[in-house]
Amino acid sequence: MTTIDIELLSVSKRFGANRIVDNVNLAIPKGKFVSILGPSGCGKTTTLNMIAGFEHPSSGQIRIRGRDQAGVPPEARKIGLVFQNYALFPHMTVAQNVGFGLKMQGRPREEIAYGVSRALKSVHLEDFESRYPKELSGGQQQRVAVARAIAPSPSVLLLDEPLSNLDLKLREAMRIELKEIQQDLGMTFIYVTHDQEEAMAMSDRIIVMQSGAVAQEGAPTEIYDRPRTSFVADFIGKSNILPVSAVLEADQRPRLLLKAAEGAEGVAITAARIQGIDPEDVRFCCIRPEGVRLADAAGALDEPANLLAGTVQKVVNLGAYVEAWILVDGGIILKSMIRSTRLDKVPVGGCVELAIAHSAVLLLGE
Structure with missing residues (x-):
């Protein structure tokens, strides 16, 4: 069985004459918290969208658990998604929000109830099933969004700057919670951010992107202590x-x-x-x-x-x-x-x- 969940092989993405992602090669290990870090416009969100299937590479290959994803739609990739704005349905309870994906998959009622209960327990919100999003704090809404993403039991969770709308104290608290959730689940997390402190605090590995290319990849201490370029040295710390x-x-x-x-x-x-x-x-x-x-x-x-x-x-x-x-x-x-x-x-x-x-x-x- 492969120990690599996600592979990008010479992946590039062009929009017209602009090359947004340039010949990226990555191998993301199973069960690790990996952050894609870089400034605005460096190609990190486009890379995430290609892994999710929302964008298609102009060239190169994306493999998920060893399988080429060419032509595979997002819903068939067994990937969970957490976005910046959470996208919770305001008219639905927490339980209904978390179970929405399972319901759309046509799962039996008993399986939906079990999946919702397990997901909410994973994010420490098991007593919030009947509440509505407006009754929750920003951090609680963020955890509901994570619970909804993990309820269908994906093997990989993609997170696109999910903490950016929270205040500093709450962001710092949620960093710890997200890392604990990832470790408890043993799931691969791929986390996109421009915040180097977030990446350093949570990640097993960091991928630093610059102008569509990978500037450096490694463990947080390696990136900080042994930067390879002035860009990486200046961006990290x-x-x-x-x-x-x-x-x-x-x-x-x-x-x-x-x-x-x-x-x-x-x-x-x-x-x-x-x-x-x-x-x-x-x-x-x-x-x-x-x-x-x-x-x-x-x-x-x-x-x-x-x-x-x-x-x-x-x-x-x-x-x-x-x-x-x-x-x-x-x-x-x-x-x-x-x-x-x-x-x-x-x-x-x-x-x-x-x-x-x-x-x-x-x-x-x-």
Whole structure:
């Protein structure tokens, strides 16, 4: 039996002269929570619609559980769908909404009742059968939409930005609930979002799309810790993306010359390793703000580090942390995440010494 639920083989989609999805190859494992992540217009929703059968590929092949889906209509693909607006029927009770798909399939009454009960129990709404959508909170409506999608027992659930209409606190709570539902069901979830925090919080794997193509695919920690391009580094989390003028040394610890502001001298910093990229191909380096530390912080110098002096230009209070913008030699601005308890160490206009571990400097080719 195949362990791959969904395969896309060289799939492209054109609308007129515009290629929206460009030669995408994917293999989505069974029982995993996979997010397709990217900015508006990158092709992620079109990719989801092709998997669902609402759009047909211009070229390439889509397989579901090993079967080619060419000519297979959406209702025959055994896939559940959850949309951004939930699309609940306001005149129907929760039970009637959840059982709607089963009823349309002509299932017996007893089977519909069992499917509704099981689905509502999965989303922790078993006591809400007789309520109407208007009597539910946004989060409860979202769970009803999930229950309706899973009631017919699909093998795959497709979710198109289902949390985007909820407020921040509720979105954060629903992330946890959706992940728990997916784990309890053991079902493959394919989740489309432009929110990198959602993708990082819930996913077993993340597919980052850019301009219709897959920019990078991997586990959340891999995408965050080892981005392959400046686009991925910038889109996933906060980053200092710095242009590199030259690689001065390319031995065990490469020495990089950063591109300086006009009229200023370049700054050289050291990275831990080349990381599988040809020195001649290095165009940027990425330093996460949490990797830019005050030199006097505990543990800041526990490993080889670059030491840079700078002047604090701006401080943004983010609650538990502050984001300090620090001007160093070469006219380069570095953003640093510092605990709010150390706010007195980064007064605007004050001078600070920074420590950037060699391992925190990531080399990028594009």
